[in-house]
Amino acid sequence: MAVRHVYAVRHGEADPFGEVTDTGLRQMRLLAERLAALPVDAVWHSPLPRAVRSAAVIGERLPGVPVQEAEELIDHVPHVPDEPPPGWAGFFDGFDPVEAAEGARLAGALLDRFARPAGTETHEVLVTHGYQVAWLVRHALGAPLDRWLGLSCGNASLTAIGHYGAGPPSLLLYNDMGHLPPDLRWTGFGPGTRP
Template sequence: MATRHLYVIRHGAADPFGELTDVGQRQSELVGERLAHLPVDAVWHSPLPRAVRSARIVGEHLPGVAVREAAELIDHVPHVPDEMPPAWAGFFDGYDAAEAAAGAALADALIDRFARPAETETHEVLVTHAYPVAWLVRHALDAPPARWLGLNCGNTALTAIEYRDGVAPTVLLYNDMGHLPPDLRWTGFGPGTRP
């Protein structure tokens, strides 16, 4: 088995209807420029419009690279803890057992498809959402399932994970916004002080 290099990004900033804003388009252009020097084999995206548009913009910087949908990348809650952290109790109000099971099934499908070595050396870009990014990082670190709750990422922040046969995954980058100027960083987070 060969190394799978995943470059995971959250879609650009979007409006309340899920469409990219001008900021989100610019963020997507800048992450596309950052990825342009890499030997990318494929760009995969969630079926939701904000991820589709971000992926297409990224793809414009990667001539000849296929840009395709992967249903496993859709925005979803990957795990509902049995013992709810008090700070998150309101977030999970209304989730029933069927919704939790559907989210867990999607999370398993995401891991089964992307979180493993490849048959040949491959470099793939995944354009997805904050929760699937958190789930992939949590899995790579072999952290407890509820640990995804504390992992958030900014719009078009870059996370890089490598998967090799016989060794644990390597998280090279998480939430890296170095390609964004200060005024385009930290979108997708709530209010607060940021470095």
């Protein structure tokens, strides 16, 4: 059976200007070592600098594997709920219907391109952003559209989804940071207790 293996990763830690930090580069080198054990066919990345740089680090460890931009992976809000949860109300202030429609269009394009079976077995790395990883996971689980709001992922974390010729996708791994030492985990999250 031809399986499309999608390895969705969030870019390495970035500064407020969107550039990958030294910590982010360390994170991505460790993730690249982990990915090097897989038969990766392609690395796709968002057009934003933090994802471009993170994908380049992965590409250095995967000689001969094409590293290419995919507009569908750009950072955006994939779905604006009709009634945002109370903790999110301020986040959605100012989103007008045009922005919400564009986010929905991009979210649909992301799923159309990367969340369906391929004709042959493939292993693709998607270097993207937290909201896009959450949207892919929400889709794989068949969860309601608003459910992406409760899915967070750390910088350089690994999520694996299998798309088969028949049947629903399988979420194989989510937000795994086992390749990172404790001091490099949990970046990209707000303050709080971590397991």
